[in-house]
Amino acid sequence: MAKNYNYVILVYDIGEKRVGKVFKICKKYLVHFQKSVFRGEITPANLIQLRAELKKVIDEGNDFVAVFKMTGDYVFDEEIIGARMNDSESLLL
């Protein structure tokens, strides 16, 4: 059985012309973490949708998107050094 990934870290390197479009797509599904890094919980179905949307926009010869897929958000830990610009994943705003 294929694995169900439900947490991803997405990083991209996109040509200047298309970078805005890619940003707009990603922010619908994931939490903006750093300039070209998104992450967060995502359902397998939404991951398929996100992938399809990205494929329409990017130039596959020049642009680069990497998705690190994980099975849950409890199997790793992270450390943040320095100021976090915007907390878009907190429960309370």
Place this chain on the structure above:
Amino acid sequence: MSKTAPSTRYIRTPGTLGREDNSLTFRSEERGIVHLPIHGLKELYLLNEITLNSKLLSFLSMAGITVHFFDYYGHFRGTFYPKDARVSGKVKLLQAKACLERRIPIAATFIGAIAANIHEVLYHYYKHGNKEIKPYLNWLRKDVPRLLDKMEIIPRLLSVEGEIWRRFYDTFKTFLPEDFKMNKRVKRPPDNPLNALISFGNTILYTKTISQIYHTHLDQSISFLHEPSDRRFSLSLDLSEPFKPLLVYRTIFELVNNRRIQVNKHFEKDYNYCILNGTGRDVFITALEDRMKQVFDHGTLKRKVSYLSAIKYDAYKLKKHIVEGIPFVPFLEKEKR
């Protein structure tokens, strides 16, 4: 810190919520621009003056997001529903019929569940040496079911419920610290810190239940324990009742006893300590939300479910009772595995 975007957001800083690039953006002086992913979001709680427009509401409706509005003091003002409602005339008729014909037995099961769940919550304190509450526990376990069995009229039933809660509040002085003493339950407006916590917690639970009932075909205004004529969505009051001791009161006891909520730190002094201030609300909401998301093994479903889904399953159970006549028993903590 959570590494994921929550499916519920509470917004308590004043600002503007808007639609941008088919997603949500929240702008405020305090927080700057925050992008909220639209996928995965289910509910929004607006706890302050938030500016939004009809364009946004129609967008939220398409995305299936429920919005609960509150005023500055934490009073619930209303809910915005996505259009695609699960409306079923058949269920509505049967529900009305059940309300007319079988209201008392259904109301009695709710009260039975309240008593059983309060017993479960307080037993913890009894086990840890609080012997004073023993008579109340015995009364809940032995006398209340017997009382409920022979009830014929609603007012009598309600007086039993009132008695359960009154004696429950009486036990507070035996395990809560001095500054959280409460003489009696006062609502609208609450007159002391503990009453404020209870009111705010109940309101959140009430709105969460509204969102859960929304996923069923049940009509929000036809209720059994509460008068169906109440101006509110009274079915939600019924269904949330058995969960109050488990979710709201447990959270309050935990926060107060561990001194994570303190009278002079987390309440507005100007209002005689009767409303929670910003940080107080944050602490309380986070703790309550964590508790609602807590999962346990469900006996009959054979998988892990959260308290929040347990509320939804109670609504399903009630619907099954109404439509198919399957016996209805609200969620009981002691059946949790």
